[in-house]
Amino acid sequence: MSVITIERKVLEKNDEIARLNRALFAQHGIFALNFVSSPGSGKTSILERTLEHLIGRVRIAVIEGDVQTDLDAQRVAKYNVPVVQIVTHGGCHLEAKLVYDALTRITLDNIDLFVIENVGNLVCPANYDLGEAMKVVVMSTTEGEDKPLKYPGMFRNSTVLLINKIDLLPYVNVKLEKLRQNAFQINPSLIIFETSCTTGAGIPEWCDWLVKKVPAAE
Amino acid sequence: MHELSIAQNVIEIVQQNLPPAPHPPVRAVKMRVGEMAGVVIDSLEFCFSAIISDTPLKGARLEVERVPVVAHCRGCELHFEVEHYAFSCPSCENIEIEVISGRELQVVEVELLDEKVEAI
Numbered sequence: 001m002s003v004i005t006i007e008r009k010v011l012e013k014n015d016e017i018a019r020l021n022r023a024l025f026a027q028h029g030i031f032a033l034n035f036v037s038s039p040g041s042g043k044t045s046i047l048e049r050t051l052e053h054l055i056g057r058v059r060i061a062v063i064e065g066d067v068q069t070d071l072d073a074q075r076v077a078k079y080n081v082p083v084v085q086i087v088t089h090g091g092c093h094l095e096a097k098l099v100y101d102a103l104t105r106i107t108l109d110n111i112d113l114f115v116i117e118n119v120g121n122l123v124c125p126a127n128y129d130l131g132e133a134m135k136v137v138v139m140s141t142t143e144g145e146d147k148p149l150k151y152p153g154m155f156r157n158s159t160v161l162l163i164n165k166i167d168l169l170p171y172v173n174v175k176l177e178k179l180r181q182n183a184f185q186i187n188p189s190l191i192i193f194e195t196s197c198t199t200g201a202g203i204p205e206w207c208d209w210l211v212k213k214v215p216a217a218e
Numbered sequence: 219m220h221e222l223s224i225a226q227n228v229i230e231i232v233q234q235n236l237p238p239a240p241h242p243p244v245r246a247v248k249m250r251v252g253e254m255a256g257v258v259i260d261s262l263e264f265c266f267s268a269i270i271s272d273t274p275l276k277g278a279r280l281e282v283e284r285v286p287v288v289a290h291c292r293g294c295e296l297h298f299e300v301e302h303y304a305f306s307c308p309s310c311e312n313i314e315i316e317v318i319s320g321r322e323l324q325v326v327e328v329e330l331l332d333e334k335v336e337a338i
Contacts, residue, residue: 001245001329001330001331001332002242002329002330002332003327003328003329003330004235004236004237004327004328005327006232006235006325006327007324007325007326007327008231008235008324008325009324010224010227010228010231010249010323010324011224011227011323012231013227092220093220095223123220123256124220127220127255127256127257127323128220149302152254152303153254153255153256156254156303156305185303185304185305185306186303186305187305188306188313189313
């Protein structure tokens, strides 16, 4: 029996392209976010509210990742920002190469903030670096307080947690304090905002925090 | 369900490291997968076996070594296994910890059946 030693990372190709994406963002002074969540937690709605708040303050572009349809890109396009839809045709996450290809379809010179909305999935997107500055995980109050414990990889790898749909708290059996405690158990340095896209609660606070991270913002 | 694309990447990496054909059959591919790598081993094994039939890896077994999540406390220097995803030091409760292992997703080595075994 002969043995060939390999010792290579399975996702090395993805990581390599992610480094290229990161270099592209840096070269153009762009701050890039990777928006992750389970389906239906309100990523696109938060993105819409964020666009409403930040258009005029920073120049924003969006990549929308979905398994099927360009419905989300249509929603974002109404805000007159550059948007590219990636349809994965069944793929459960975005990979760095898909983002790299999408970046070739946008003029990067006039952009300060790039939001990459990943496919709704709390497992696979945690493993794929896209070249972003940080991951922002969204979860809604309807998903239950145990979500961070069930999907530790995603919450551990994210910088920000947006707890969305807080207007529904009176109607759902979830304890916000317990949810926060679970999230901090997985990632003690998480920055948490509580938001509602219906009432607008928490959106200004989130946007003000975000805009400070964008190098080009005044 | 990204195990399929992971299996494809594994096969690609192994093929890049095999000697030129004809080479002995591959007996096993050994991998190291962290507890926090977000990979379902059963699913990875299933995907691997499903797609190797038309490749030089036909008949190979996937052997996975699970790597626990281990961290180092920056406060009291304790080395500990992270249990139940509690990312703080069990001794001094410090949250300034460094995760040392548990996110691995690596192809370690391949074993080829040598001629002697082949002849049997």
